[in-house]
Amino acid sequence: MALNKDFLWGGATAANQCEGAYNKDGRGLANVDVIPHGSRRAAVMRGKDFIEKPEGGLYYPALEGIDFYNHYKEDIKLFSEMGFKTFRLSIAWTRIYPNGDDSKPNENGLKFYEDVFKECHKYGIEPLVTITHFDCPMHLIKEYGGWKNRKLIEFYKNLVTTLFTRYKGLVKYWLTFNEINMILHLPFLGAGLVFDNGENENEAKYLSAHHELVASAWATKIAHKIDSQNKVGCMLAAGEFYHFSPLPEDVWEAKSRERENLMFIDVQARGYYPNYAIKQFEHMGLNLNITEEDKKILKENPVDFISLSYYTSRCITTQEGVGEAIGNAFEGTKNPYLKSSEWGWQIDPLGLRITLNSLYDRYQKPLFIVENGLGAKDELIDDGRGSFTVNDDYRISYLRDHIKAFKQAVEEDGVELMGYTPWGCIDLVSASSGEMSKRYGFIYVDREDDGSGSLKRYKKKSFDWYKKVIETNGEDLD
Numbered sequence: 001m002a003l004n005k006d007f008l009w010g011g012a013t014a015a016n017q018c019e020g021a022y023n024k025d026g027r028g029l030a031n032v033d034v035i036p037h038g039s040r041r042a043a044v045m046r047g048k049d050f051i052e053k054p055e056g057g058l059y060y061p062a063l064e065g066i067d068f069y070n071h072y073k074e075d076i077k078l079f080s081e082m083g084f085k086t087f088r089l090s091i092a093w094t095r096i097y098p099n100g101d102d103s104k105p106n107e108n109g110l111k112f113y114e115d116v117f118k119e120c121h122k123y124g125i126e127p128l129v130t131i132t133h134f135d136c137p138m139h140l141i142k143e144y145g146g147w148k149n150r151k152l153i154e155f156y157k158n159l160v161t162t163l164f165t166r167y168k169g170l171v172k173y174w175l176t177f178n179e180i181n182m183i184l185h186l187p188f189l190g191a192g193l194v195f196d197n198g199e200n201e202n203e204a205k206y207l208s209a210h211h212e213l214v215a216s217a218w219a220t221k222i223a224h225k226i227d228s229q230n231k232v233g234c235m236l237a238a239g240e241f242y243h244f245s246p247l248p249e250d251v252w253e254a255k256s257r258e259r260e261n262l263m264f265i266d267v268q269a270r271g272y273y274p275n276y277a278i279k280q281f282e283h284m285g286l287n288l289n290i291t292e293e294d295k296k297i298l299k300e301n302p303v304d305f306i307s308l309s310y311y312t313s314r315c316i317t318t319q320e321g322v323g324e325a326i327g328n329a330f331e332g333t334k335n336p337y338l339k340s341s342e343w344g345w346q347i348d349p350l351g352l353r354i355t356l357n358s359l360y361d362r363y364q365k366p367l368f369i370v371e372n373g374l375g376a377k378d379e380l381i382d383d384g385r386g387s388f389t390v391n392d393d394y395r396i397s398y399l400r401d402h403i404k405a406f407k408q409a410v411e412e413d414g415v416e417l418m419g420y421t422p423w424g425c426i427d428l429v430s431a432s433s434g435e436m437s438k439r440y441g442f443i444y445v446d447r448e449d450d451g452s453g454s455l456k457r458y459k460k461k462s463f464d465w466y467k468k469v470i471e472t473n474g475e476d477l478d
């Protein structure tokens with residue numbers, strides 16, 4: 001059995017990491033605009049430091065991104081050359097509603113995405129749209145406290161109603177919140193949370209999570225009502241939790257960490273909070289004010305499919321003195337059997353097969369890998385034909401191994417998989433570090449960590465390789 005012939009091959013981006021043009025055509029300011037490159041970045045993303053406006057002699061890489069706003073035609077044409085069937089992008093909320101609570105949407109913003117979607121369709125590329133990829137209007141943060149305020153559910157309902165109505169017939173695949181579980185790790189990035197001294201941070205995070213979960217269920221309901229063709233997915237920062245040793249305490253800790261993440265998908269896919277979560281909220285003394293109406297809306301509107309990002313598995317121990325691993329904002333232990341990327345993210349293709357199987361066993365809903373890839377430093381070299389390229393065999397090898405792994409999950413294990421959109425199909429700003437030099441793309445963008453560079457695009461070696469992979473529906477991976 002091979003992959004379905006309508007398997008959705010493509011690539012993924014997010015507005016805040018590629019669009020730039022942060023103050024053009026009526027766009028409002030968002031949390032993602034005030035996250036600087038450099039030493040304050042991590043604290044800002046965690047809600048422990050706050051910058052109100054992009055100033056103060058710091059560099060804010062999202063403000064210009066890779067200027068996709070002005071290059072989208074050229075970029076989509078390059079995606080079409082690779083044979084993309086789908087292109088994942090996100091909407092910047094503040095292009096549509098600059099303050100988040102405005103009574104009318106911004107026509108310029110609506111028109112921009114309409115043009116982008118039409119450009120995709122010109123080449124037979126189906127847009128896959130993340131409604132919220134780490135962005136929240138600054139006005140909602142300052143006036144309402146971000147997602148910890150229940151009112152954000154109403155503002156989000158407004159946003160999605162506008163999107164589903166305007167883009168009916170142009171978009172049918174939607175994701176409600178990117179990596180919804182990131183709220184627990186990088187709460188300013190995930191939910192616009194800034195903590196006051198002495199604030200109950202756990203309550204703020206879980207309260208915000210509840211509001212996002214309810215908002216997500218509303219989005220599913222509204223999407224289906226406006227167009228029965230719409231398919232709505234949730235999105236998990238995934239990666240199997242391994243226990244470092246057979247010590248029962250390690251096994252239990254790994255299970256607990258897995259539940260902390262899967263709780264979100266349990267609610268979005270099954271429609272209710274699992275008992276372990278309810279007990280946990282009780283033990284933590286949290287008051288989430290979960291109403292009967294919330295329960296009803298969650299119950300009646302589970303997602304159609306489950307999407308995930310996968311970069312690495314996680315290894316967990318309760319023992320002291322075992323090395324730490326870094327990866328996608330999740331703390332863990334270094335797995336001695338795995339190699340690491342230049343940024344210390346451990347590489348585990350079989351972990352992808354394991355993760356897909358676990359998710360499918362648990363939910364029996366179609367899965368969609370909407371992020372995966374290797375962040376690496378690239379060297380631009382003369383291609384001998386008057387242009388430049390990158391010999392990124394390391395990237396090809398990473399992607400090949402992961403494609404083999406998900407094909408095994410489909411072909412040998414029977415997992416239902418809708419598609420694969422590797423992250424940063426065109427180089428863009430790194431979410432964790434704010435660097436340009438952490439590159440994922442098939443297309444090189446001439447831009448440096450300090451924002452210098454011509455923004456010219458060049459095809460890497462992986463560009464032709466991926467084209468062949470798509471052409472053969474994943475049969476030829478050499």
Ligand code: BGP
Binds near residue numbers: 178237309423
């Ligand atoms: C995920 C995010 C993406 C992306 C990716 C790679 O967590 O959804 O936005 O950035 O990770 O991470 P990084 O950019 O830090 O290398």
